[in-house]
Amino acid sequence: MKTLCAFAFCLFFAATEGAAKQRHCTFRLHAQANPRDTEVFATSVRAQVSGKNVAIEKMPWISERDVIAFSAYRAANGTYGALLQLDEHGRVVLDTLSVERRGSLLFVFINGRPITELEIDKRVSDGKIYIPSGLTSADIELMKKDWRMIGQRKR
Numbered sequence: 334m335k336t337l338c339a340f341a342f343c344l345f346f347a348a349t350e351g352a353a354k355q356r357h358c359t360f361r362l363h364a365q366a367n368p369r370d371t372e373v374f375a376t377s378v379r380a381q382v383s384g385k386n387v388a389i390e391k392m393p394w395i396s397e398r399d400v401i402a403f404s405a406y407r408a409a410n411g412t413y414g415a416l417l418q419l420d421e422h423g424r425v426v427l428d429t430l431s432v433e434r435r436g437s438l439l440f441v442f443i444n445g446r447p448i449t450e451l452e453i454d455k456r457v458s459d460g461k462i463y464i465p466s467g468l469t470s471a472d473i474e475l476m477k478k479d480w481r482m483i484g485q486r487k488r
Contacts, residue, residue: 358475359444360417362395362462364430365437378440381450389440394430395462397479399423404483405473408466413473417462418483424460431457443472 366375366388375388402418419427430439431453439451441464448467 356397357478358397358472358480359442360395360397360400361393361442362427363389363391363393363440363442364434365439366390378447380438381447387438387440393442394426394439395419395423399426400480402481402483402485403476405468405476410466412466413468413470414466415464415468415473415476416483417464419460419462421460424458427460427462428456428458431455443468444475 368388377386380387399419401420403415405415408414441448
């Protein structure tokens with residue numbers, strides 16, 4: 334009985350901890366997958382540039398938990414673009430991806446929507462991801478709730 338009470342007590346605190354860290358904005362960076370991968374590991378999306386169906390890995394390599402700051406700007410097409418600054422974990426993952434997956438594509442999803450695809454053409458070791466356009470003003474407002482602006486002090 335004591336074990337059951339201790340388990341329930343721990344479960345209660347784990348649930349409140351998870352709810353306290355809930356994010357407003359989601360960010361996912363998925364890598365291009367092998368087209369022969371099964372549905373367990375990959376899914377198909379339509380590439381914006383080529384218009385072809387491309388397999389992407391289901392598990393993201395980088396998420397909103399790896400972003401620490403951003404800078405937004407107005408793009409020429411009326412949407413917004415952003416520069417995302419990653420923490421140390423995200424920087425190492427992006428560096429690794431840019432070396433191991435050169436020539437393939439990365440797919441950026443913000444708040445569940447596909448925003449852009451990025452071709453890996455060189456090593457990226459600075460921990461910054463550039464999103465040229467496709468963000469809405471609502472996306473930017475949600476980003477402000479989760480991340481500081483580049484150049485501001487840490488929260």
